[in-house]
Every structure is written in structure tokens, then in C-alpha cells.
Amino acid sequence: MALAKACFNQQQEALAEVVVRDLLRNSHDDLNLAAKITTLYRQHGHQDQAEQLIKENSASIVALNNEAVKMARSGDLAGAAELFIRAATDMPGNIQVLLNTVNALLAYSNQHGWHQEWMQLSHNYLLRIHNLDPGNGRGLQLREFFRKTKQRYDISE
Structure with a gap:
């Protein structure tokens, strides 16, 4: 400012x-x-x-979110995830975009199998969310979802 x-x-x-x-x-x-x-x-x-x-x-931002949600609902989880990744790259401090990106990446991995690159991005975005807003309720929920996804695929790292 x-x-x-x-x-x-x-x-x-x-x-x-x-x-x-x-x-x-x-x-x-x-x-x-x-x-x-x-x-x-x-x-x-x-x-x-x-x-x-x-x-x-x-x-x-609303239009971007709506487009990605529309893609996800039509079954194009990969397209929605890619759109959110671009948005998170353009808006690295926007918590809502980061949350939506993590959600899309986790949804993709849970439906289509472990995607190492996207799960690493999810982890990085979750760390960024935590640094920006440690008490963010949705961020905490997504951290748990991430943990369960790793557990589901027997990923220990």
C-alpha cells in the first residue's frame, strides 16, 4: 500500500x-x-x-472460480486443477485461490490416483496457506484431507 x-x-x-x-x-x-x-x-x-x-x-476471481467449478462438475478435474494452478501462480497470496487449488488437486488425486507433482504443489500451497493464515479452518481441513490422501496411497514422505 x-x-x-x-x-x-x-x-x-x-x-x-x-x-x-x-x-x-x-x-x-x-x-x-x-x-x-x-x-x-x-x-x-x-x-x-x-x-x-x-x-x-x-x-x-469469481469468474475464474466459477469456470473451474464448472469444469470439475463436468468431470474435467484435470482442467479445473490446471486452471487453479495458473491462478495460484498469478495470485500467490490469495488464500481463497490457494484453498480452491489444493481442493482441486486433492480431488483429482483421489479420483485418478496419486499425482506426485500435483501432490507436491498441494503440500507447498498448504504451507503457504498456513504461513498466511495459520488458523484458517478450511486450510486445516485440507491439511487433514492431504494427510488422509497420502495415507490412502501409502505415501510416508
């Missing part, structure tokens, strides 16, 4: 927008962040732009 403020103070509004978009991608459901962004833009006479950025970001 400090970088976005500095950009505005240096009349680098386009760069500020890039920074803000990145912040929003990784924390799309953080109401405190949205309020700070709105305040920053309001201070510089661009409140409407802040609201538009927030709305666009939320809509794109």
Missing part, C-alpha cells in the same frame, strides 16, 4: 494502478484493504476508479 501511495505522490498513477491491482489479486476479499484503496484514490480525486478496480478484480 505504501508503494501505491508513493506512486500517487510522484504522479505515477498508472504505476499505482499496477500495484493496486496486484494487491487486490492477492487479497480480493480483504475489506480493510479495499477501504484503504478507496481512501487513497478518493484523496487523489479518483474514488470511482478505485471502486471500478475493486469490482473488476472481484468479478475476475
